[in-house]
Amino acid sequence: MIRMLLRVLGREYAGPVRRTVALMAVTAVVEGLSYALLVPVLRALFGDTPGDALPWLVAFCGAVAVYAVLRYLSDLSGFRVGTTLLRGMYHRLGDHLARLPVGWYGAGRVGEVSVLAGSGVLQAMGVIAHLLGPFISACVTPLTIIAVMLAFNWQLGLAALAAVPVVALVQVRAGRAAAAADAERAERDHEATARVIEYLQAQPVLRAGGRTAERFRLLDGALRGLQRASRRSVLSALPGVLGLTLTVQAVFTAVLVLGAYLALGGGVGAAEVLTILVLAARCADPLLSLSDIGSQIRGARSELVRLDAVLRAEPLPEAPDPVRPAGHGLEFASVTFRHGDRTVLDDVSLSVPEGRRLAVVGPSGAGKSTLLRLIARFHDVDAGAVRVGGADVRAIGTEALMARIAIVFQHVYLFDGTIEENVRLGRPGADTAAVRAAASAARLDEVVERLPGGWAATVGEGGTLLSGGERQRVAIARALLKDAPIVLLDEVTSALDPVNEAAVHEGIDRLMAGRTVVVVGHRPRTVRGADRVVFLDGGRIAAEGGHDELLRGDSGYADFWNSAMAPATDH
Template identity: 80%
Template sequence: MIRMLLRVLGPEYAPPVRRTVALMTTTAIVEGLSYALLVPLLQALFGSTPGDAWAWLIAFGAAVAVFAILRYRSDLSGFRVGTTLLRGMYHRLGDHLARLPIGWYSTNRVGEVSALAGPGVLRAMSVIAHLLAPFISACATPLTIVFVILFFDWRLGSAALIAVPVVAAIQVWTGRSTAAADEEGAERGNEATGRVIEYLQAQPVLRAGGRTTERFRLLDDSLRELQRANRRSTLSALPGVVGLTFTVQAMFTVLLVLGAFLALGGQVGTVEVLTILVLAARCADPLLSLTDIGGKLRGARSVLARLDTVLRTEPLPEPLEPVRPERHDLEFDATVFAHGDRRVLDGLTLSVHEGQRLAVVGPSGAGKSTLLRLLARFHDVDAGAVRVGGIDVRAISTEDLMSRIAIVFQDVYLFDGTIEENIRLGRPDADDAAVRAAATAARLDEVIERLPGGWSANVGEGGALLSGGERQRVSIARALLKDAPIVLLDEVTSALDPVNEAAVHEGIERLMAGRTVVMVAHRLRTVRRADRVVFLDDGGIVEDGTHEELVRLGGRYAGFLDLQIA
């Protein structure tokens, strides 16, 4: 468990974790040794000179005080280390997720990442703060008491020692028998989380189609499967609970019978037997708590295993010696890219001169957006190369590549904050004048003027408090502020009303000025602003030329425009 925890977190966290574990173990052993003083204390108390018990009582009180101090320090250390690990885990997971290829984020990953990044991380990191100390105490304290009994009477101690491997075997067997059920429960939990997110996001569509009842049934089925999986997990752990309880009770019964037999035979004093039975009874509670603690630890271990799987997922490789391109022309060289079993691009070759505006047109699924994503290296090609300034994007550092590219997508996501904060994502160190100039150039100033809070108005999660056109203007202002030499546009006006479309086009015109531009577009107004147009279909370029040349050609592009006009 600790090894997996350190593997997930990284070696830099090993020293404080090991110190905390050592302190918790010492505390548990001191607790067990303090109970050893009960033997001479009770012997003196029930002996011929009860006054001698005062010295042992003071010694016992001192031992309990030492234990209390150690327990306080170990618990405090556990909380501090747990908080540090939690913060470190969030940072490491966030940094790693940001480096994973966009293709990794398939639909079924939403529930998994949501469950891991929320309650999953808290559950895994709570091991140090809340579970490790009770677990070590439940193991080390009874074991110490067994050795204390062994020291005072080898026969009773040997009888108690027999229970140690039995308890260990029950814990191992319980862990193995519940592993499959725990894994199923985790999978059902991820699926249920994904269904909840899907249900919430799909409310407008479901209500418009009158399908809320059907969708609720799907969610309900998912939650019911989660309930069944949790029930199976509980039932699979039940034999271990019963076995552990029976073992503890059997151990106490054996010690009681054996102690009575030895006392009646005069081989051991009655006081010693009573004291040893008190010590044995003290073992019962921590041993029985192993069932609950063990279940929580197995759950945390399951989360750690899933975190480990995510963190072991290879991000796109960074070049060992990154190259900085001097130019900003673009090139696709015999590019092949597949999504699942389908080849989206099949040997595509295309070049875009620096400062040129290229429009990419074609039917849905032709690979238009894939071109933009490969340029931004959201994915790596399966064959061929994508180059910026003659340099393969795989030889350019991600930071350097992204600093040269401004992207405006059709679906704009804004973070829950102010408009200014969302614009500053383009260049966080920009001064106020630059931010306001970008907003004015994107025609965002007129939106800000009519908002109640102006610049400090909150846009809501995902920009929900703004219209689609207003979100698009924020996105363009962000790109303008970034001032990157390469601009990628993905159908940014396809779903806008005429007023917003006119404003967005004006902002886009300013954004494209003097830059290398690749735009995925269908609107005639947008395509005609391009220096060159390519028609994409079946993973390759079908037609290539200027707007006027392709119209005169009367081919696929001309037919595409005729459909739009019709």
């Protein structure tokens, strides 16, 4: 467990964790040894000179005081280290998630990461603060007491010692039996979380389609599955709890019977038997808590395993000696890219000279958006190379590459802050004049003027308080403020009304001026304004050239244009 914890966190935390574990172990030993002082106390009290118990009683009180101080220090150390680990885990997880390729964030990842970043991290990192101390005490204190019993009376000590392998076996078997049920419960928990998120995000679509009842059944089914898995998890732990309880009670009874037998035979006195029973009782209490503590530790370990799996996901490799692009032209050299078993792009070769515009069109699923994502290195190609300024994107540092690229997606995500804060993401150090100029160029100032609060108006989570066209204007203003030499546009006007489309197109025209541009779009204005058009179909380039030239050809572009794109002229 400790090794897993340190592997997840990193070796820099090994020292504080080991010191805390050592302090907790010493505390547990002192607790067990303090009970050893009960032997002379009870002997004197039940002997001929009860007054002789006073010095031993004082020594026992002193030992308890030392134990109390050590317990306070070990608990305090546990909480402090636990807080440090929690902060370190959040930082490490956040940094790692930011470095993972966008392709890693597939279906189901949102629910998984939500659970891990919330209750998962808290449960895993709470081991040091809340579980490790009681667990060490439940293991070490009884062993110390048994050592005292062996020194006091080897027969009774051996009887108590016989319980150790039985208790260990019961715990191991109970843990193995509960592991599968715990794993199923965790899986159902992730599924239910993902369903809840999906249900909330899909409310507009579901209500518009009158399908809320059907979708609710999916969520309800996930929650019922979680309930059943939780019940099985609880039931799977019952044999371990019962087995541990019966074992501890059976050993206690055996010690009692053996003590009575020895007392009747004259081997030990009544005071000694009473002392043994007190020590045995002190052994029983922490042992009985092992089942509950063990269950919590198994749960924490399961979360650690899931955290470890996320942290082991490989980010895209960084070049040891990053190169600097010599310009802003783009090139795809025999690029092949696969997603799972599907080939998205197959041997694609094309180039975009610096300062020129390329329009990419094609049917849905042809690989158009993937082209943009490969330029930004959201994924790495399976074959071939994507080059920026003559340099392979894999040889360019991530920060240097992203500094050269401004991206405007079809679906814009805004952070829950003010409009100005979202625009400033393009260039956080920009002055107010630059922000206002970018907003004016994107015609965002029109939006700001009619919003209560103006620039200080909040946009809501994901930008939900703004319309789609307004969010696009924020995204374009952000890209204008960044002032990157390469611009990637992904169907940014496909779902806009005519008024917003005109405003967004005006901002796009200003954004594209003098820059290298790759635009995915179906609007006539977008395609006709490009220097060259690439028609993608089935992951391959079916045709490329000027728009008018392709319309006259027999590549299928004219049919596609007439069937899928010409209706857009009605706007």
